[in-house]
Amino acid sequence: MPSEAKRSKASEKSLTRWWKAPKLDRATAKLVTEHMHAYSFPAAMGLVRWADFRAVRRLLDVGGGSGCFSIALALRYPKVHCTILELPAISRLSARYVDQYELEHRIDTRPMNMFKDAWPEGHDAVFFSNVFHDWDRATCAFLGRRSFDALPAGGRLYVHEILLADSKDGPLAAASFSMNILLTTDGQQFTSEELEDLLQECGFVDVSVAHSYGYFSLVSARKPFTARSSRLRRRRATRQQAAV
Numbered sequence: 001m002p003s004e005a006k007r008s009k010a011s012e013k014s015l016t017r018w019w020k021a022p023k024l025d026r027a028t029a030k031l032v033t034e035h036m037h038a039y040s041f042p043a044a045m046g047l048v049r050w051a052d053f054r055a056v057r058r059l060l061d062v063g064g065g066s067g068c069f070s071i072a073l074a075l076r077y078p079k080v081h082c083t084i085l086e087l088p089a090i091s092r093l094s095a096r097y098v099d100q101y102e103l104e105h106r107i108d109t110r111p112m113n114m115f116k117d118a119w120p121e122g123h124d125a126v127f128f129s130n131v132f133h134d135w136d137r138a139t140c141a142f143l144g145r146r147s148f149d150a151l152p153a154g155g156r157l158y159v160h161e162i163l164l165a166d167s168k169d170g171p172l173a174a175a176s177f178s179m180n181i182l183l184t185t186d187g188q189q190f191t192s193e194e195l196e197d198l199l200q201e202c203g204f205v206d207v208s209v210a211h212s213y214g215y216f217s218l219v220s221a222r223k224p225f226t227a228r229s230s231r232l233r234r235r236r237a238t239r240q241q242a243a244v
């Protein structure tokens with residue numbers, strides 16, 4: 001069966017169909033968030049032990065789910081402040097997880113739509129974990145551009161994902177997970193090269209990729225310090241993309 005046909009058949013059960021629903025029901029929101037929390041919390045704790053987030057003061061955790069990454073970061077870095085941006089039905093639950101860790105004075109929750117609503121201001125870092133893989137490339141580029149616009153000069157963008165090898169045929173865990181994501185969302189796992197291209201196209205510089213915890217990698221990028229250099233880089237990346 002061609003992959004598009006498989007995808008449309010599977011989309012009857014798709015996760016992205018839930019995200020796009022006008023109103024996500026409470027039972028589904030709870031089920032998905034508990035599942036995501038169990039899946040992501042160990043990786044979150046591993047990530048904050050491994051990666052250096054000392055330069056981050058205020059982090060915007062977009063599609064932050066249970067808030068596990070903001071919670072892990074706040075536990076590790078006592079001065080950091082986080083904002084979890086989530087759909088309203090999930091945001092209620094993120095607030096509960098934050099309360100459980102008594103971090104409500106350092107982690108805010110914002111019930112909103114990351115595509116449609118204006119993002120909260122005043123963050124020097126934007127973080128996405130397991131969000132890009134739910135969407136197609138054009139949608140991820142839209143989120144990349146929104147991040148770029150929301151950040152100050154020198155601000156940082158982080159994308160935390162399980163990455164495929166550039167050949168796209170492994171490693172086994174990433175390829176198997178990508179099949180699962182392909183069948184249940186609008187997206188699939190990216191390669192590091194694909195994410196580097198995408199972020200450069202959005203204007204980011206100094207893109208680096210490093211293996212983090214378990215099967216995960218952390219892609220980091222920076223918004224340039226001058227508007228001129230960012231405009232030039234964005235134009236150059238778009239030209240390169242058009243030439244491919």
Ligand SMILES: C[S@@+](CC[C@H](N)C(=O)[O-])C[C@H]1O[C@@H](n2cnc3c(N)ncnc32)[C@H](O)[C@@H]1O
Nearest residue numbers: 019036040063064065086087090113114129130
């Ligand atoms: C795969 S989960 C990842 C959750 C968390 N970042 C993690 O790694 O555990 C994707 C998240 O994106 C959120 N999301 C999807 N569409 C959204 C939207 N339009 N606005 C805000 N959040 C959205 C979902 O509610 C879900 O919690």
